Amino acid sequence: MGTAFELHNAKLIGSGSRTMMLAHGFGCDQNMWRFVAPAFVNEYRILLFDHIGAGGSDLSAYDLSRHSVLDGYADDVIALAREAGIRGGVFVGHSVSAMIGVLAAKKAPELFSELVLIGPSPRYIDDGDYVGGFDAAQIGELLEFLDSNHLGWSHAMAPAIMGNADRPELAEELTESFCRGDPEITKRWALTTFLADNRADLAELDARVLILQCQQDVIAPLCVGEYVHKALPRSELVVMEATGHCPNLSAPEETIAAMAAFLGRGRLAS
Amino acid sequence: VNDRSASDVDDFEDLFDNAPCGYISADGHCRIRRANKTLCDWLGLTCEEVAGRHFSDLLSVGGKLFYETHFAPMLRMHGAFQEVALDLETRGRRKLPVIVNAVEQRDGDGRPRAVRITLFAATERRRYERNLLSAKASAEQAVTREQETGELREQFIAVLGHDLRNPLAAITAGIRILQREPLSDRSRKVVGLMEGSAVRASVLIDNVLDFARGRLGGGIGLSLERNKPLARVIEQVVAELRSISPHSEIRVAIDIADHVVADHVRIGQLVSNLLGNALTHGAKDRPVTLDARTKDGTFELSVANGGEPIPADNLASLFRPFSRGEGGASQPGLGLGLHIASEIAKAHGGTLTASSSQEETRFTLRMPVQPDES
Numbered sequence: 177m178g179t180a181f182e183l184h185n186a187k188l189i190g191s192g193s194r195t196m197m198l199a200h201g202f203g204c205d206q207n208m209w210r211f212v213a214p215a216f217v218n219e220y221r222i223l224l225f226d227h228i229g230a231g232g233s234d235l236s237a238y239d240l241s242r243h244s245v246l247d248g249y250a251d252d253v254i255a256l257a258r259e260a261g262i263r264g265g266v267f268v269g270h271s272v273s274a275m276i277g278v279l280a281a282k283k284a285p286e287l288f289s290e291l292v293l294i295g296p297s298p299r300y301i302d303d304g305d306y307v308g309g310f311d312a313a314q315i316g317e318l319l320e321f322l323d324s325n326h327l328g329w330s331h332a333m334a335p336a337i338m339g340n341a342d343r344p345e346l347a348e349e350l351t352e353s354f355c356r357g358d359p360e361i362t363k364r365w366a367l368t369t370f371l372a373d374n375r376a377d378l379a380e381l382d383a384r385v386l387i388l389q390c391q392q393d394v395i396a397p398l399c400v401g402e403y404v405h406k407a408l409p410r411s412e413l414v415v416m417e418a419t420g421h422c423p424n425l426s427a428p429e430e431t432i433a434a435m436a437a438f439l440g441r442g443r444l445a446s
Numbered sequence: 447v448n449d450r451s452a453s454d455v456d457d458f459e460d461l462f463d464n465a466p467c468g469y470i471s472a473d474g475h476c477r478i479r480r481a482n483k484t485l486c487d488w489l490g491l492t493c494e495e496v497a498g499r500h501f502s503d504l505l506s507v508g509g510k511l512f513y514e515t516h517f518a519p520m521l522r523m524h525g526a527f528q529e530v531a532l533d534l535e536t537r538g539r540r541k542l543p544v545i546v547n548a549v550e551q552r553d554g555d556g557r558p559r560a561v562r563i564t565l566f567a568a569t570e571r572r573r574y575e576r577n578l579l580s581a582k583a584s585a586e587q588a589v590t591r592e593q594e595t596g597e598l599r600e601q602f603i604a605v606l607g608h609d610l611r612n613p614l615a616a617i618t619a620g621i622r623i624l625q626r627e628p629l630s631d632r633s634r635k636v637v638g639l640m641e642g643s644a645v646r647a648s649v650l651i652d653n654v655l656d657f658a659r660g661r662l663g664g665g666i667g668l669s670l671e672r673n674k675p676l677a678r679v680i681e682q683v684v685a686e687l688r689s690i691s692p693h694s695e696i697r698v699a700i701d702i703a704d705h706v707v708a709d710h711v712r713i714g715q716l717v718s719n720l721l722g723n724a725l726t727h728g729a730k731d732r733p734v735t736l737d738a739r740t741k742d743g744t745f746e747l748s749v750a751n752g753g754e755p756i757p758a759d760n761l762a763s764l765f766r767p768f769s770r771g772e773g774g775a776s777q778p779g780l781g782l783g784l785h786i787a788s789e790i791a792k793a794h795g796g797t798l799t800a801s802s803s804q805e806e807t808r809f810t811l812r813m814p815v816q817p818d819e820s
Contacts, residue, residue, distance in 0.1 A: 203515030207523060271515070310507065317508030321531070323579060370511075394502065394510045419475060419500070421514040425522040426475060 180256040185232035186225035188260065190217030195262045197223040197288075199253065201271025201295075201422075202369045203362075205231025208270060211428035215436070223260050227273070228252060229361030238361050246272070246372050250279035257287045266439065268292040270424055271395065272369040279374065281383050290442055291381075292435055294388045295396040295421050296404050298375040306375070309397045315370045322363045378407035385411035386438040388423060388431065395421045412438060468544070468565035474551075474558030476501040476518070485565060490537035501563065506533040506541055517548075521561065525550045531572065534565070543572035604658040607651050614651065618644045642690030649718055653782040656715075656789070657767060666786075666793045668709040670817065676706045676713060680738055680747075683717045691725050695733040704740040704815045708794055716790045716798075719783035720749040720809050728807070729753035743815050745796075750808040761800050784809075 180186070185206070196216055200208040206224040213222050226233040227249060242248035253276060257265070267288040269277035274296030281288045300308045301315060385408050389401035398415065405413035414434045418427030462469055468485030472478050481496040489496065489504065496504075502513045509532040520527045526549045534542040544565040551560045621641050629637065656666060677700045684698055717736070724734040728751025738747040756764070765788040768781045784798075787809075791798040796813025 201515070204519050208519065210523070314507040314511075317506060318511040319508075321508045321512040392500065393514075394507075395514050420502075420518060422519055422522070425519055 180252070180259045181225075183228065183234045183237045184225035184252065184256055185234075186223060186256060186260075188221060188223055189213065190220055190222045192218070192220040194220055195223055195257075195260060195265040196220040197225075197253070197257060197260075197262065197265060197267050199225070199267065199269040199273035199277060200227065200230065201269075201273050202365055203271075207231070208422070208424055212424050212431055212435075215428075215432040220266070223256070223262070225256055227365075229358055229365055235358050235361065238358075240364075243361075244364070244368055246276050246368060246374060247279055249273075249276045249368075250283060253277065253280040254284045254287065257284070262287050264289045266290045266292065268294070268435070269296070270294040271296075271421065272372075275372070275374045275377070278381060279377055282377065282381055285382055288383055290384045290386075290439065292386045292388065292438065293404065294424060294431070295390060295393055295401075296387060297396040297400045298378055298404060298407075299373045300370045300395070301373075303373070306403070307397070307399050309394065309400065310370070318370065319363060319366055322359070322366055375403075375407070378404065381408055381410070383410065384438075384442055386435065387411055387413045388434055389413060389415045390418045390420055390423050391416065392419045393421045414438075467567075468563075470501065470561075470563040470565070472501055472561040472563060474560060476521075476561050479560075488536065488542055488567070489534060501561075504534050506535045509533050521548055521550050522558070525552065531568065531575075543568045545571065600658045603654055607655040607658065610647075610651050614644060614647055618648070638689075638692075645686060645690055646722070649715075649722065649783075652715060653719070653786045656786050657782050660789060666712070666789050668712060668793050670707050671710045672705065672707050674710065675702070676708060676710065676745075677702050677738070679710045679714045680717055680736070683714050683721065684736065687718065687721045687725065694725050694730065696721065696725075697733050697735045699735070699737050699739075701739040702745070704743075704745075706740065706745045706815050707817055708745070708813070709790075712790045712793070716787045716811065717747070717749075719787040720811075723783055723809070724749050724751035724807075727751065727753065740815055744812055745815050746810065746812050748808055748810040750806045752806055755804055756800070756802040756807055758802075761802060764800055765798065787811075 187206075190213075198206065198209045198213060200206055205226045209224060213224065216222060228237045228239075228243060229235060239248065242251070253267075257267075257280070263286055265288050267277040267281065267290070269275070269291070271294070274291075274293035275298055277288070277291050277293065278296075281291055297308060299306065300310050301312055302308050302310065387401055387405050387408075389396070389398060391398075401413060401415070405411050416423055416427065416430055416434065418430055420426055423431045463483040465482060465484055468488060469482040470478055470485065471480045478497055478499050478501060481493060483493065486493045486496050502510045502518075505513055513532065517527050517530055526547075528547045530546045532544055532546050534544055536542055545568045546563060546565050548561055548563045550558050551562065553559045617640075621637055621644060624633075624637050625641075660666060680700060681698070684696055688694075688696055721734065721736065728734055732752030734749065734751045736747070736749050738745075740746070765784050767785040788798040791811050791813060794813045795818050796811060798809060798811050800807070800809050802808070
């Protein structure tokens, strides 16, 4: 495969006429999809990748100015999707990757006809009547946390992994990369993510959209999910039983079921 | 027996509640079933108030975000996270820095059954870490500043050295003209001393320029001479130094059988530095000896002088720039001569070493007769 694949540590698994591209959110990497991807390998060709700066991506591909806006990440997604020959595929984006997917689908409408947005937020900071869930000072606090924890991370990752004792090969692979982005890039990505305002980009999206909204998600609260639903005319909003921000990890069965139902309805309609 | 087990249970309860750390027993989704008294006291809440909350409810906003984006995923994927820095938010909205460890317990299907969390108060540690971070930042700034200053200083040295050459050349030319004139004995002596001073000044300038160039990344470049005899160069340098130190004896033994491929100007500079050093620091009543020979493909040149030995501790630092031995500032020169000589040796693929005893202090250059072309 060509360059974009290598830069993004991309992998194709499964078989099917359609491709499902799985995009991880801020903080982690493609291992986020470990519990979800296996459910779709028989029906879809699945494209897994790491955003630049995360997981096993090529850090030298990080571009200070291009990656200072989500649009730059959307361009990465487009390049990768084109290299994989995707047309009319499914894009599944968790957290910040939900908006990255929206941006990519608008710039290159031929790539994805269906989007699954897990915990999307077009803007994290409150603005007038708009409730994003945070004020600017609180986002500053997050950045401070990145500072105080980045030493700890690189250490904590290596030998201290305790889970997966029954599947050591899994543990080893995860140890290498999981949640282990370059600290400086992680910090910049946090800025890019949490200071972004992509509300205007929701307008005029052609693709069908599924919004998966968790209960008690501090990062993307219910009112934000409802806002996205209202702004995207061809969208469905599913409020899940799952709590927190990562249903793909904490409630994979429910996530898979909601995705399969949405994609199945799409097939009936077409 | 019953009494004993009852008191064991009490003891265990006491360990849980009053341990010098916070304990949380939570369900598989981090909802708190029970927290110990130590933690509830830290939070300023009753244990009933804490039970039923989600673990992330106890955290400051920054901590909540970080928990969701990093630690909850890690806990699910790895089954544990360790030594994570978080802030608890107390009833009075005060922040309490803690270090948190957690393990996830799973059922037979790998589903999370319970989460065990320990929290350690870390106010001092966090302050220390912040101090470390800011110390690191200011150290990095200081290094950058220092590098800039250093570079400026070296550029200054390079320009100064270069500019000094022109007036020195004029002085040397003037001396040559005077030497051809009829002079009184006294004047001839003075002109001879002036010549010696001009040669020394020129050597110093060369050294300073080489040093600055080396520091600025230019390194010592060589233009290798393959056919001319090296002995001539050495003899010429010896003659020069004899003329400016007429009262010292320099004994020379040269036995160069092979053609030595070397930069003749550089080797001349090296010999001049070594001889100058020996004449300056050696005992005035003892001869300086120069020995140059080739043997088994190696060119060896050594310069020895008598006098006070150099303490063993100082031998290693002799080749560092601005090293001036025990005498410190009272010694003449910049302390660059030996450094440059050693750099010249290295550039030829050779070494310059020093030994010192009661009998003599000796500097030895060893280099291959043919450079390693690989």
